[in-house]
Amino acid sequence: YRLLERGSIAAVADTEPAAWAAIEHRPSLHVALSDDTGVEDVMVAGSRTAVLAAVDEALQRMLEEGSYALLFGMYFPGATLPEEVGT
Secondary structure (H helix, E strand, O other): OHHHHHOOOOEEEEEHHHHHHHHOOOOOOEEEEOOOOOOOEEEEEOOHHHHHHHHHHHHHHHHHHOHHHHHHHHHOOOOOOOOOOOO
16 A cells, blocks of 8 residues: 555555555545445555556456456356456
């Protein structure tokens, strides 16, 4: 989180409880991404729009080069890649 505060990195991926605890006394940081899936993974960033753009760009590259499908297959063997992926 210190590297994030200094601007050395764009975001931190962490579990939600740990993220909220880590940013409690760091007003320049924000929980930028979370969802209602029951998974406690979130992204913390200094700028919400910057981290969203970086995540979108990284996911697009993964989709284009096929690494997303490879990782999906490793973690969900036999499952079909959802139709929504890449749209």
